[in-house]
Amino acid sequence: MTMEPEGIPRHRTNAPNHVYYFDIGTGTWHGKATFRVTSWRGLMRSRIGLTYKLLATAMHTVERLTGAPRQSSTIVPKPDEGEFGVADNVVRISKFGATLYLLKERYVLDRNGTGVVVHGNERLGPVPGLLTRTFDYSAEVRDEGMAATYQMPLLGAPWVANYQVAADRQSLFAELLCDWGRATEETRRVGAPV
Numbered sequence: 001m002t003m004e005p006e007g008i009p010r011h012r013t014n015a016p017n018h019v020y021y022f023d024i025g026t027g028t029w030h031g032k033a034t035f036r037v038t039s040w041r042g043l044m045r046s047r048i049g050l051t052y053k054l055l056a057t058a059m060h061t062v063e064r065l066t067g068a069p070r071q072s073s074t075i076v077p078k079p080d081e082g083e084f085g086v087a088d089n090v091v092r093i094s095k096f097g098a099t100l101y102l103l104k105e106r107y108v109l110d111r112n113g114t115g116v117v118v119h120g121n122e123r124l125g126p127v128p129g130l131l132t133r134t135f136d137y138s139a140e141v142r143d144e145g146m147a148a149t150y151q152m153p154l155l156g157a158p159w160v161a162n163y164q165v166a167a168d169r170q171s172l173f174a175e176l177l178c179d180w181g182r183a184t185e186e187t188r189r190v191g192a193p194v
Contacts, residue, residue: 012079015113019145021087022077024169028191031172033071033093034184035059042180048156051131055124056155056181062095069095071185084109098126107139114141118150152176159183 012018037043037060043053063069072092079085086108093101102123107116116139124131139150150161154176161176163185174185 012085013113014144015084015109016141016143016145017109017114017116018079018085020141020148020165021075021107021109021116022079022085024145024165025075025087025089026077027075027189029071029073029075029172029187030190031071031185031187032068034068034182035063036182037180038182039180046157046180052156055131059100066095069093069100071187073187074191082108084111099123100126115139116141116148154178155181157181 012022035056037056043056046053048056070093072094073089075087075089077085077087086106089103089105089107091101091103091105092099104121106119108119109116118137118139119134120137121134122132123129135153137150137152139148141148146165148163150159150163152159152161155178157178157180159176159178159181161174163172163174165172171188172185176183176185
C-alpha cells in the first residue's frame with residue numbers, strides 16, 4: 001500500500017484495466033507473432049505509402065520463407081503513477097537474433113476502469129533510428145480484465161487488435177486485423193510478475 005499526496009491510501013482495484021495490466025499482464029511473456037497480407041489488391045489500393053507497402057510485403061514474404069518470428073514482451077506495472085496507474089511494456093519481435101520490430105509503450109489507465117491511452121515509440125527493422133515513430137492510440141479492457149481491444153495505427157493503416165487471456169491467466173492470444181492484413185500473437189508468461 002502507498003499513500004497518495006492527500007494521505008489517502010492507494011490500492012490496486014478490481015477495475016478491469018487494473019486486473020489486465022497489474023495482475024495478469026505484469027511479467028515477461030514469450031511466444032510467436034505472425035503476419036499475413038490477406039488482400040494484395042487491398043494493400044496495393046491502400047493509401048499507406050510506398051514504404052509501408054514494401055514493409056508489409058517484406059514481412060509477409062520473410063515469414064512465409066522462414067516461419068513465424070519470436071516475440072517477447074515485458075510489462076512493468078506502476079500503479080502509483082498517474083491518476084489511476086500506468087504500465088510500461090517493451091515488445092520485441094526477432095528472427096535469427098535480429099530485432100525486426102521494437103515497441104516501447106506506456107499504458108495510461110483511465111479512472112473509468114476500462115479505458116487506456118497508449119503512448120508508443122516504435123522501430124521497424126534491425127537498424128536503429130531508420131524507421132521510427134511515436135504515436136498514441138486507445139484501448140478498452142473488458143470481461144473483468146480478461147480481454148482488451150486496441151485501436152492501433154500500424155503500417156500506416158488502422159488496425160483493430162483483440163487480445164484474450166486464457167483461463168489459466170498464463171497465456172494470451174491476439175488477433176490484429178486491418179482491411180488488407182492479419183497478424184496474431186501467441187504468448188505465455190515465462191517470467192514472474194514484477
